[in-house]
Each structure stands twice: as structure tokens, then as C-alpha cells.
Amino acid sequence: MESTTIIYIVLAVFISVAIAFFQYFYKVQRTPKVHILLFSLKALSLFFIGLLLINPKITTVETENIKPVLSVLVDNSLSTQFFKEENRVREVVSKIKNNQELQDKFNVQYFSFGKEVQTLDSLSFNEIQTDISKAIVAVNELNEAKNAATILVTDGNQTQGNDYEFSSTNNKIFPLVLGDTIRYQDIQISQVNANKYSYIQNKFPVEALLYYEGKEAVNTTFSITKNGSIVFSKKLRFSPENPVQTVTADLVSNAKGVHYYTASVSKIADEKNTKNNYKNFSVEVLDEQTKVLLLSSFLHPDLGALKKAIESNKQRKVDIALIHDTTIDLEAYQFFVLYQPNSYFKSVLEKIESNFLLISGTKTDWNFLNSQNLGVQKRAINQKEEYTAIYNPDFLTFYQEDIGFGQFPPLKDAFGEVQVKKESQSLLSQKFAGVETTQPLLSNIEEGDKKYALLFGEGIWKWRAASYLREQNFESFDTFVGNLVQYLASTKKRRRLDVKAQRLYAANEPINISAFYVDKNYQFDSRASLELTLTNLQTEAKRSIPFSLVNNSYQVAVEGLPSGEYEYSVTVKNQNIRSSGRFKIEEYQIEEQFTNANFKKLERLATKTGGTVMYVDKVDNLLKNLQKHASFYTTQKAITKKQSLVDWKWLLVLIIILLSIEWFIRKYHGKI
Template identity: 25%
Template sequence: MENISFTYPLWYLLLCGLAGLVVALLLYYRSAITASRPLLWGMAALRFLGYTLLAVLLLAPLLRFLQTDRQEPIIVLAQDVSESVGLETDTTAYRAEWAALREALARDHRVVHYTFGSTVREEDELSFSDKQTNLDAVLSEIADLYGNQNLGAVVLATDGIYNQGPNPAYRDLPLRAPVYTVGLGDTTRRRDLYINRVFHNRIAYLEDKFVIQVDLSARNAAGERTALTVSRVGEAGTSVLHTESLTIDGPDFFTTREVVLDADRAGVQRYRIAVSTIGQEVTTANNQRDIFVDVLDGRQSILLLAAAPHPDLGALRQALVSGRNNEVEIAYGNKFDGRLSDYDLVVLHHLPSAVQRVSRQLEELRAGNIPTLFITGPDLPAPLVNAAQELLQLSGGGAQVQGNEVTARLAPGFSAFTLSEELRQALPTYPPLSAPFGEFRVGPGANPVLLQRIGRVDTEYPLLVVGESRGRRTGVLAASGLWQWRLYDYLEYGNHARFDELVSQLAQFLTVQEDKRRFRVSVAENIFDENEPVILDGELYNTSYELVNDPEARVVITGPEDREYNYTFTRTANAYALNAGTLPVGNYRYRATAAHNGEELVSEGRFSVQAVEVERYALEADHGLLRQLSERYGGSLLFPGQLAALADFLAQSEAVKPVLYQTVTTRSVLNVKWIFFLLFGLFVAEWGLRRWSGGY
């Protein structure tokens, strides 16, 4: 439907007609053309129409018309392809019935097909192999993509078992269409003993203990006995670490058992939790579960080497051992005859001094590049302290000079390591320390952590600096009396958390070893799930330690039974990346190689792939959840064998109908092409007749 509107009053059309008439009369009234009267009237009429139409166009008329669009209804089919469905469903017959439903609906409607489990994807294959199920994800995907379209119906086929995401029954999704659920699986409560859940730390530290919490469940097995065992699975075989007997005391049995294990081997360890079968179980696949624990050898050996007994030593030791993997030893000056190379960090308290120069120990620290923390005192000789390190140079001081009482303030812009806001606020309130009297100068490579406040004056003199001195990480605390800080921390806050944090962060910064390798390959994580891809990243540095990726980089991944997987890295902007895909369960090691300027560089490491078997542990279908979903969104619960009737029902449903959208469109008549050709035709016709009759 079309109509024309004007931006000017309609009586302006009379003026347009009058203008056309005047132009026609001026030319043809008393015309000198020798032509018949009908021909003159015809030419005058053509001129009148042409100029009238031209005048009307000057009024900018608008053409308005109604456009109708038809949107066909969309029916979304979503099929659960997780393992639990495949284990409890006759998949051969069901695949044929599902395909027939799709074909019947596609005749009259637009059909969109999803499969879901661990992820949601648009595909046709029904593999029933996904390791996890997320019902909320597929419903959210449908609501996001089709919630504002002509969604006719959603057909959700699943067993109602989900082990990822929230419960979809408690989500308010913008679905304006009925949801028809197809109940798959078996709701029968059958005899079964299974490991419900296992809670454990993914990381433990060598020579520590860690706890595994096992939740066991059993149905219809009252009076039966079983044995719970925990074993380590390694390349040399399986060794039993723990075993205990259990009696199932009811038809709905549940118990929690905690097993304490020793982390006595470094690396990723595989543990198997299993319960013995009780006979006539619906499945025994859920009677065992494998877990992986990454045991880190993160112990730090720290030596507190002092000139004499001092309260600072006890405060430092207590703060350092609060980190569970620190081994702290206290020794004194020239009496120490051990090897400093056995320690990850050496703290020199009031050393070197005039009496104990510890020249041998200082030389050993330099030769072994052992991280060192110097804690000075007010009476230490400045020349000896300056000669031992380069981060902080002191002029003045000595036994005959009285020191300063200084408090601490955080150095502006410090970022070498992170300090909590509680510690930042507490530092200025701590009691004063005893610092040497004199001038302080920060050396090259030093990063001030704390500055001195003398009385009420904020100075730029450093109190604590860290950095690299002579090839090793070094720290210098230019004062003593730390024991007062620890006592004040407890007095003011009821614990030592802030002081312990400062000492631990300082020790961690000093003991971190910089990676000097020119070719480095790392995995995104040490333990992967079997359904997630294994990702490796690589970096190659030239002799100037600049990132390059010109050479080709390869990697060989060796898995269980020494099976090898060969890959070539993909080059990124200036590094390497590899997506090795999913790998079978087990422990793996990799060896990556790259050649640069004739030199072969190698990087090695390990990772593990753990099983994801949650779909095998709960096989009892939850059709109650499906019924709840259908009732909430105006659908119904169906079962295999009723899908053909669903296709007929949807074909007759009033909810599954096309939607017509009408849009009013306005555009200028000047944009209509036939108007131009009409004007052109009128003027050409008049001109042709005038030429034929002998006029111009």
C-alpha cells in the first residue's frame, strides 16, 4: 500500500497547475505553427503536464508505503551427548528416531540443531562421549541467540544429569517459547556402590602430609562389606598406600573418609582411590577414581649466620618457618664450618664485623652466587660493610659513634614484590630500629624498599634495599632490632601476620632464581583434564636475550608405554605456541628442540593428563528436573517413542506460526526512477511533435 504526502499545503498544487497552464499558453496561444488545432492542443497539453509535474516535484512530495516481512518460526533441537546418556540408552534406535524428528520438522519450519555436554556446539553427530554435562549452558545459548526471534519451540533431549554449571530450574531465562523435554536414561534406583566425590589439593610440598577426602555412596546394598584402598600408580607399577574395611549399614548409604598421605616423591603423582565390588552392581566403572597431585620440591634452606646471639635471630627464624617449607638454621661467625652452597639464602646478622670479618664465608657466597641478606648494626665498620656488597654505601658509623633511632616508611614507587595494604599501613607505626649514624648512598642496581624516618623528619636515606650485587640477589637492612617489630605486631593486632609477611616476601624475592635458558618451553598447567587440549608455549632468545622465532621448533611428547607424539610449534608474533589436542590419561614428558646459529637448544619438562569420569558416577536419570523445566516454560515431558507425535503436534500448534512484521517506509518521490522517464517522455514527445509540424 502506497500513498503520497506533501510537506506543503495541498492547495499549492493549484499553483503548480496554474504555472503549467501559463507556460503552455505563452507558447501555444496565437502560435505561428501551421498545424491542425488538435495537434496544437495535444502539444500544449504535453507542455502543461510536463511543467505542472516539474512544479509539483519542487514541492518535495514524499512517497510512503507499507512493507511486510515474514519470519518463519524456529525450532531448536538440543541433544545431550554425554557419556551417561550413551550408557543408559539404546543409542542405535534413538539416533534413528531423533533423525526422523528433525526431518519431519524441517519440512515446515526452520530447524536449528545443537549437541551439548562439556560444550555447546552446532553439529549433527551424536557421539555420546562428552565427559561432562552443562544443562544451563545450552539453555543460555538458546536464550541469547533466539530469545528475541520467532522461536516456536525448544526440544531438549537429556537424562537430567548435570555436573557443570548452575541448576537451570532456578534460572530466569528469556525463553518465550515452550520447552519440550525428552527424558532419556533410567530412573530406576539400582544396586550400586560408587565413589561420589574426591576432594584433594592439586599441589603438595615434598615431605609434607596432605589429605584426600573421599565421599562414598551406596544404594540397595545394606549389610554388604567393601574395602577402600588408596594406591600410587607409577611407571614401576601400583603400590598400595592405605586400606580400610567398610560396612554398608543402610539402603541409602553415605560416608566420608579422610586419608592422610605423605608427599614423599617430587613431581606429578597419580593416586587411585578404589572400593571393592559388592556384586550385582549396575556398573563397576564408578568404583575407582584416579587423581593427580603435583608434589613440589619447594623447600628452602636458610642459614642465619650471626656475630653473636641476638633477639633478632629468634624473630627471623619464627617468621621464616611460618612458611611450611623453610628449613632455618642458626650459626655463629667464624665458628661455622659448613658449606654455604647447601643453603638457598644466607642472612648475615651484624657481619662482617671488626672481630669477625668472615672473609672465607663472604668469598664462598660470591663464588656460589648465593642470595644474601645483610643486617647491619649501629657499630659495624662502614668500610667492611661497603666492601661486602654494592647496593648500599655508608660513610661514617663505627663503634665510637652513637647510632640513630629510625622508623620505617615505604619507599614511593616500590614494586619489586607485593606488600599487603595491612602491612603498608602498619610499617610507619612499628617501633624504631637502631641504624648507623652517617651518610647513606644507594648503589647501582639497588631498589629501595623502606626509607628512614629520623624523629619526625622523613629522609631519603634507605633503610632496606634489594637488588642484584655482583651477580647474585642481595638485600641490605641498615638497622637492627627487628624483634621489636614482631612483638609490637602481636601486641597491636593479636598475631604476627604482618611481620611474617614482610620477612617471607623478602626471603622469597631473594631466593627466586632467574631463568637464564635461551630456549624455554612451558605448559599452561601441570595437570590437564582428558577433555581439554594440552597447550605448550615456547620462547627462544638470541645471544643478546632478544626474542626471536626464525628457527623451526619441534617437540616430542612421550606418554604411557613410551608412545611418542611429534609436533612442530606454530610461530606467533615473536614466540612459539602449540595446541597438542587432547591426550590419553597418564603421565607425560616432553623434549623440545630448536637450532639457532648452529647451536641446538633443548627444553624439557613434564605434565599429566587426568581422567574425567563424573559421567560414570551418577547414572540415575533426573526426570523430575526435566518435568520442572517443561512446566515452567509451557511445554511437556516426553519419552523416546513419542517423538513422531511431537512433530505432528508442533505442526498444528498455534505457537509455531510465522510472524509478519510491517514497516512503514518513507522516501522522496525524486528517488523514483519512473518519474524521471515520465518527464523525459513528455518533453521529448512535445519536442518531436513541434519538429514534425515545422516548429523549432
């Protein structure tokens, strides 16, 4: 307490005593005994009032015992069922809870984990994924800067997430190993890589990674089947020296639609687990390849650059032709690039009904183009000019980022003013002679269902080369051309109902399907009522489920569906709008791919964090070790608290009581 406060308190004592003395003893000839009591009551009440006005700070020191934290992480995944360890896990949890010495030493927390980490309520052992790393990190963050230990009850097999062996944690981890630790001969398909999409009559690659675990050489057969028929097969030989092999197959897309395949490897001798011998995958075959015709009256490097850029997207095939070629079948193409047109292009422009890209240059006949009602007029003169690009960040027709257009070499075109007479928007504007203008360099025009773009300048091959020199690849330039072609070649109207669903789901995995629905103005409509109808194609059983509105989309989750192939349909009530598709639920359980516990990995984790690993049947030994472990001890923490006297409500009550007693005594003795 500060010295100034003490002086104020002494003054308060002096003043309160002086006032009480003046009232009951000063110049009083006859002093009854009751005056002594009244004097005391008055002096005390005035002193307490003075204390409240002074409001001194009262400092107190409290001590708190802080126990070390013990987190119990229990694997709640299907693999525990697969190893038939459910009862043993429940017994371990029960022993920890009933060990009073452990409860006295530690602040014990209980968690279960699978794909996510949860507070342990009950154990169902039905989680379809295991992420040990996430569980370790979550507990470490929860008990950061605390003296903590973790008991990890698991088989050590992880199906998703980061490698838990390298998890960053300050906690000592003590794994209790579940499952069989005997190593059996096993061969498995660890991964299958395949494109999600292919085009009809095209080949698509499939890559499978196979892993063998055993002590002797074995022979097996890898095969890929579709609808029970083998479409690829290869004999393989594994050994302890050659345990990993990669098999690549090229399959043919014969029919449009979603196709399901099964990659499998035949069983080897003494193999205990064959559920990891196969994996399913799917490929959607599209029949939507765009054929593009690059039409010119002469050869130019721009043609080759455009062909390579457009064909960087495998959905597009480009042919280059000269305008004088009479064998051209225009109906075979869905999109056209008209390079530096002249009067010979008249019949082509009359026949083209689809969208196109027109590129002008030094050999363009502008007198001819001005007469074609394209919405663009140019007063060209017989003089060449170079135009540098200026990127328009407000361009909204389609998304295109600035890939350094301003640093690309200038394009050449005839000099003259461009007048655009139809609704348009420019991605690039012209800059010439160092002057920035609003004249278009690349502009698009939309007229009803027809849309086309005009690039005013030749030499775009230099842009592709400059892009390569800048980034050591052609990706940025090719993406720019691809975006332009995609916008112009697309004749599809925007769908009001867009449904997103996977084509393959693991067994017991929730089937999550989302839908986005817009009104006729293409604004999200939260008033709609959407319904999902599922049909099992084997049993023809149907099930209808309404969607729920979640933020700006409609969501539905379906659980408990048996494995098989399903057809789904999403409809909007009171609207003639629907979307349909198919998906397949696999029989394969990823948690059943392991034949034994991963003891070695758990042992390395324990060693790294300063813990010890034990088998689950040695849980009593682990609990005894934790009770005696010297690094886990209770600490005392001193907490200093400062409290203002004015916060003491009982002092105000005491003042009221003292003044009330004084008043009643004076009233009783007729002093009032």
C-alpha cells in the same frame, strides 16, 4: 504529509502547467493537435522535476508475521553412546524436522551441545564433557525478548559448568529424557583432592569424596595404589542413611619426580557401572626446599617474625642461630638473613657465596659494614632515628604491591646519610620527621650473579602485627617477605623455552601444549620453529608434530592418542634448546560415570520454566502439545517506513523519457 508540502505540490502543478501553456498555447493563432500531446508531456515532466525538488516523504506501513521460536538442544556427548541412544536421538531430530505443522507454527532452530554449543550439523556423540547450563543460557540470550520454547534432548547428567536447574532463562523448557531411569545400586568416587606438589620425604594429604546410591547397607574398601601396589586402604560401610563419606590419607613422598596414583573403591553387589569406581591423580615431588639461616648477635622479636613469615611457604625451613655458635654449618643453608651485623660477622661474609638479606638497626656496627665493600656506606652517628616507609610504585626488580607500608610503624636505625655506590633499586624509601626523602629503606643490589638486599631499620615485627590488625591475617606481610626471599634466593637463570602441559588428561580429550620462546635478549621470538616429539612409554611409538604460532605463544593440539603414559620433548630447530616432561592419558571417561538419567533434575527444570518433561519415546505427544500450546502464537508487527521521493530512481528515468519523447515529436514536426 505536512500541509506545507501539499502547498508546494499544488504550486508545482500550477507552475508546470503555466510554463507548458505559455510554450504551446500562449499567443499561438493556429493550434495543431500535436500541441496538446506536447503540452501534456511538458507539464508532466516539469511537475515531476518539481516533485524531486520538493522531495516529499512517503510513509508506508508494512506488516510482518513473527513466529514463536523453538530451539532444539541435542546432547552430543559420549554419555548418549554409553546409554546406546544414538539412533533414537537421530529419530527425534528427524521427526521434528519432518513435522510440517510444527514448522508452520514455529521458527525452529537446531543446536548440539557438549562442552560448547554449536549449530546442529551432524551428530557424532563424541563430546567428552557436558555443560547443559551453558546451552540453556546461550539459547536464552539468542532469543531474548522473543516468545520462545526449548526442547532439551539429554540424559540430564552434567559434568561441568553451573547447575542447570538454576539457570536463568525466559524460555519454557521441554526436556526429552534419554537413557535408563531405573535406579541401580552404585558407589562412586565423586572427587579426589590432592596437592599438585610435595617435597621429598614429606607427607602430603589426599582427600576423597565417596557417594553411595542404594536401598540397603553395603561394605566396600577404599584404596590408593601406585604402580599396582597398595599404599593406603580403608574399609567403609555405606547405607541409605549414610550415603556420603570423606576419606583422608597421608602419603609419603619418597622419590623426586611426577608420581601417578589411582584411588579406587571395590565393586558392590548388583552394581551396573564400575567405571566411576576409580579416579587417577598425580603429585610432583620436589627436592628443592630452601634452608634459611637467620644469623644474629642477640635475640630480638624481629627474628621470630621473620621466621614465621618465611616459613609460611612450606618450601622454606628457617633456623635461628647466634653468631657465637661455633657449630653452625654454613654449607647446609642456601639463603642467609644477617641481622644487625658487627665485626663478628666478618668470617661469615667472607664464606657466604649465595645471596642474602642484611637488616641493620640500633646495634649495627656501621664502621665494620662500611669496610666490607657491600656498595653501601652510612655516616652513622650515636643517635637513634625512626624511619617510616614510602612505597616506590616504579620498582621493577620483582612485583610487590603496596600492602600499606606507609601506615606501618616506623623502623629504628642509627641516624646518618646512606650512600649506595653500586647499581640498586629501592622498593621503600625513608621518611623521617615528616619529611619524605630519596634515602633507601629497603634496597636491592645486583652485582654479576650475586644479589642482596638491605633493610635499614629494626622493628619489622611491628609491621607483621600491624598487617594482622589491618586484615585479620598475616598473609599480606608474609607474601611480601616471601617475594623478597624468593627473588634473593633464586639463582636460576631465566629459561628461554617455557613449556606448559598438564600431567593428566582425560581419555579422548585434546592434548593442548603451549610453549613460550624468547631470544637472547629475552624478547618473544616469533621466527623460531618448534617441534613436539611424543613417545608412548609402553609401546615406544613416537610422533613428531610442529607447533603453530598463535598470538604471542606457540601452540599444538594432539588428538586420538590411546590411553597410557607419554614422554614429550619440545625442541627449537637450529638451537641447542629443549624442554621435556611427562603426562598420562587416563582410560576413565567422565561421561561414563552415570548409571542412569537424571529424570528428577530435568523434571524440576521443566516445572520451574513452565514446561513439561517426557521420555524420549513420547516425542510424538510432546510435538502435539507444542502445536496446541496456547502460549505460542504468531504475532503481527507493523513496520512504518518513511522514504524520500528523491530515492525513487524510476521517477528520474520517467522524467528523462518524457523529455526525450517531447524532443523527438517536436523534431519530427519541425518545431526545432
